[in-house]
Amino acid sequence: MTKSAQPWPPVETEPAVPHPQAPPAGTKLGMHYEHCFGCGDQQDAGLRLRSTVGDGGKVHSQFLVTEAHQGAPGLAHGGLLACAFDEALGATVGHLLRRPAVTGKLETDFVRPVPVGSTLFICAKLDGVAGRKIYVSADGRLDAEDGPVALRARGLFVQVGFEHFAKHAGPESVERLKGSGRTVERDWDINP
Numbered sequence: 704m705t706k707s708a709q710p711w712p713p714v715e716t717e718p719a720v721p722h723p724q725a726p727p728a729g730t731k732l733g734m735h736y737e738h739c740f741g742c743g744d745q746q747d748a749g750l751r752l753r754s755t756v757g758d759g760g761k762v763h764s765q766f767l768v769t770e771a772h773q774g775a776p777g778l779a780h781g782g783l784l785a786c787a788f789d790e791a792l793g794a795t796v797g798h799l800l801r802r803p804a805v806t807g808k809l810e811t812d813f814v815r816p817v818p819v820g821s822t823l824f825i826c827a828k829l830d831g832v833a834g835r836k837i838y839v840s841a842d843g844r845l846d847a848e849d850g851p852v853a854l855r856a857r858g859l860f861v862q863v864g865f866e867h868f869a870k871h872a873g874p875e876s877v878e879r880l881k882g883s884g885r886t887v888e889r890d891w892d893i894n895p
Contacts, residue, residue, distance in 0.1 A: 711857055712838035716831025719838070721760055722801040730756045732798055739790070748772070750787055752825075754794050760829040762798065763848070764791040767822050779817040784843070785809060787823060788856035792839045795827040796860045804837055804860040805867065812855045817845065824848050835862040 726732065732754040737745045744751060748771035754764040766787060774780030789809055796804045817823060826848070827841035836859055843854035 711840060712831045712833070714833050714836075716833045716836075716838060719760060719800065719829030719832045721799040721829070725799045725801060726756045728756050728758045732756065732762070732794060750783075750790065752787060752790050752794075754791065754798075756798065757826070760795075760799060762791065762795040762827050764794065764825040764827065765822055768817055768819050770819055773819050777819050779819065779821075779823075781811075781813060784813070784817060784823070784854055785811045785856070788825065788827075788841055788843065788854065789858070791825040791827045791841055792856065792858040793860065795829060795839050795841075796837050799829060800832075800837065802837070802862045803865060803867070804862045806858060807836070807861040808859040810857050813853075814855065815845070815851065815853045817843075817853050821846050823853065824850065830857075836860075837862060 734744065739746075739749070748769075750766045750772075752764050752766045754762050757763050764787075768779045772779050772783050774783070788811055789806055792809070793804070793806065796802065822845075824844045824847060825841050826844075827839055830838040830840055832838070838857070838859055840857040841855070842852050843856070844850040845853045
């Protein structure tokens with residue numbers, strides 16, 4: 704007997720309409736925080752994931768899999784790949800909806816191995832909103848936007864207030880964020 708795939712989103716949702724001030728298609732997105740393992744440039748073995756806004760509520764991201772990212776010899780570590788999807792999905796929520804949100808659930812399906820030296824192209828899209836819950840999904844392709852699918856992921860993000868970060872990040876991290884020149888009022892894209 705085969706098990707049928709659960710519908711996505713798993714609950715009734717409203718369309719996830721990008722915010723009126725969301726970056727337009729073609730916009731290259733900057734890092735949301737320089738110390739972020741996913742998109743920042745201050746982590747030696749970080750992903751340095753780079754993203755661009757696409758059409759229709761999509762964000763296209765990519766990163767080069769290096770030797771520092773391997774698990775099995777010559778292959779990317781599965782947990783690291785899940786991290787890349789978490790970053791890409793979070794960037795989609797933060798930049799397109801302009802809401803601070805945190806990961807509530809992340810499902811990753813590993814379809815094929817991702818070799819060291821390959822580039823993973825991730826296309827993430829908004830799937831729906833139900834109250835504070837935001838549903839997103841993505842495909843990851845090897846070495847080209849139309850390359851073979853290596854991974855699929857779907858995530859539930861939960862909208863939070865900025866106090867969430869101050870409460871849980873600790874004073875040193877909050878001070879580092881303040882020192883970066885960013886202010887809470889404009890930091891809608893925080894995705895720790």
